Amino acid sequence: GIQVEQSPPDLILQEGANSTLRCNFSDSVNNLQWFHQNPWGQLINLFYIPSGTKQNGRLSATTVATERYSLLYISSSQTTDSGVYFCAVEHPETSGSRLTFGEGTQLTVNP
């Protein structure tokens, strides 16, 4: 099956700093989503981005499907950005629109 690798596994920032999270995947995808899991376990869908670039406030994401990677940018980080960021992908030949998740990047933003 498709493999998803996220880096770095852990990231510690001071409030106000910028960061880039990376997601590499091993095969073509027709679906790529970024999620944020807060400290209580809730997953929030940040972006649906199988290709191209999107922005939502301080967050933006870019997926270069031909090179099999996606980047999540967080600017002017805040303590509420802390949590785990997951990249999840779907291969076009997979039935049921099933997502395969990476192991996540644990982000800690200190005040």
Next chain:
Amino acid sequence: DGGITQSPKYLFRKEGQNVTLSCEQNLNHDAMYWYRQDPGQGLRLIYYSQIVNDFQKGDIAEGYSVSREKKESFPLTVTSAQKNPTAFYLCATGTGGGLYKFFGPGTRLTVL
């Protein structure tokens, strides 16, 4: 309020007992999914259902069972055959052909 409800939030069971986790949605989404998350790891797919009265095994279905009798409901039973059931269980729905995923708040199951 539209959304996905999972109950209970925390669940404790003795080893050898079956337990059923509830997932209800009022988003009118056709697809529903169950994922398992272990500490420090990503999510793994247990079962999924694209329409009522139909469901498919995911990557780690052994020791679990599901039903989909109503569009709104997709309960997961963790049976005594599941060797390591202690985990965080997340239910999700999908729309847009299943492409857009939305997650419930999760149930933390601890088997003593």
